[in-house]
Amino acid sequence: ADSGKFITQRQIPKLCQVCVSLPPEALLASNWGQLQPGAALVVSAPSMPQLQVPLTDPAAPAPPAQLKNVTVWEWSGVAADEGDEAAAWFSKYLGRPVRLVRHLHSSGLPQTVRPVDPDFAPGHSVKFADGFPLLIIPAENLADLNCQLSSNGSTPLPMTRFRPNLVLAGVEGAPWGDDGWASVAVGGAQLSYVKPCSRCKVTTIDQETGEEGTEPLRTLGKTR
Numbered sequence: 001a002d003s004g005k006f007i008t009q010r011q012i013p014k015l016c017q018v019c020v021s022l023p024p025e026a027l028l029a030s031n032w033g034q035l036q037p038g039a040a041l042v043v044s045a046p047s048m049p050q051l052q053v054p055l056t057d058p059a060a061p062a063p064p065a066q067l068k069n070v071t072v073w074e075w076s077g078v079a080a081d082e083g084d085e086a087a088a089w090f091s092k093y094l095g096r097p098v099r100l101v102r103h104l105h106s107s108g109l110p111q112t113v114r115p116v117d118p119d120f121a122p123g124h125s126v127k128f129a130d131g132f133p134l135l136i137i138p139a140e141n142l143a144d145l146n147c148q149l150s151s152n153g154s155t156p157l158p159m160t161r162f163r164p165n166l167v168l169a170g171v172e173g174a175p176w177g178d179d180g181w182a183s184v185a186v187g188g189a190q191l192s193y194v195k196p197c198s199r200c201k202v203t204t205i206d207q208e209t210g211e212e213g214t215e216p217l218r219t220l221g222k223t224r
Contacts, residue, residue, distance in 0.1 A: 002097075004070040006128070009202045012094055013210040018045045022055075032057055043089070051089045053082050058106040068101055072128055077111040079128075080104055103127040120194040135197055136184065137164040140174030145216055148223060154215050160207040161216065162199075 009015045021042045025031040032055075040052035056062075062080040070079045079101035081087075086100040104112040105127055116126050126133050137159070146156035159167060166186065171177060178184075181193040199220060204213050 004068055004076075004099075006070065006072045007094075007098065008130075009205055010200060012096075013205045013212055014045075014094070016205055016207045016210050018043060018093070020044075026055055029058065032059075043086075045093050048089065048093050051086060053086050053100070056080070056102070058104075062104055068099065070101055072114065073131075075114045077114060078104065078109060079112070117195075121192070131197075132194065134165045134191060135163065136166045136168065136178075136191070136193070137162055138171040138174050138178055139167055139169045140171055141176055141178070144175035145219065148219050149215060152219065154219065157216055158207075161203050161205075163202070163207075 007015070023035065023039050025034045026039065035055060039055045041055060043051040043053065066080045067078045068081045070077060080103075082100040082102060087098065090098045090100055113125050114127065116124050116132055121132070139159070142157070142159055142162070149156050168178075168184070178193065179196065183190055183192050185191075199217060201212070201217070203216055203220075205211070206213070
């Protein structure tokens with residue numbers, strides 16, 4: 001907790017069992033003025049009481065005493081600490097001292113801007129996501145991978161192993177046709193395909209139980 005360095009399922013697999021929910025109006029920045037009193041981020045995990053973290057207007061400045069130095073990969077900056085109750089909840093569940101912080105993306109503080117890898121998307125930034133704001137996967141890619149897993153005697157895997165933000169279906173040229181895409185239109189949004197996702201050990205963690213295995217990295221290492 002004192003170092004301010006981020007932790008993920010790579011270090012603590014049981015993080016996969018932490019579930020969060022938000023009131024629907026909190027999902028659009030334009031609706032934050034419509035939040036009900038007591039609106040909160042609700043957090044749950046096995047054998048833990050429910051935690052409610054009060055929602056704060058992202059445009060509201062954080063008090064200086066709330067600012068914490070944090071590090072995500074190669075980036076270091078500041079974030080807002082969410083208080084002792086949230087810290088105690090996560091520390092108990094994870095079995096080590098940690099703090100919960102939120103990104104101050106609307107604060108105007110320069111030390112909150114975290115650039116993405118300039119080799120792929122120069123001039124753009126991301127918050128606390130691993131590398132980029134969105135991860136997109138065509139369903140046909142997983143179907144092809146599961147065929148390969150079945151053929152070598154392994155159990156097919158659910159899409160949750162890859163934790164995408166968007167899953168596409170009915171993709172022309174699939175599977176793996178998106179390797180050559182430059183962008184994709186989703187509704188009225190044009191999303192840039194900047195790079196393939198480098199897969200890590202998180203894909204080997206059962207997102208229901210937190211148990212680790214060897215697939216799909218063993219198969220992907222041979223075919224991709």
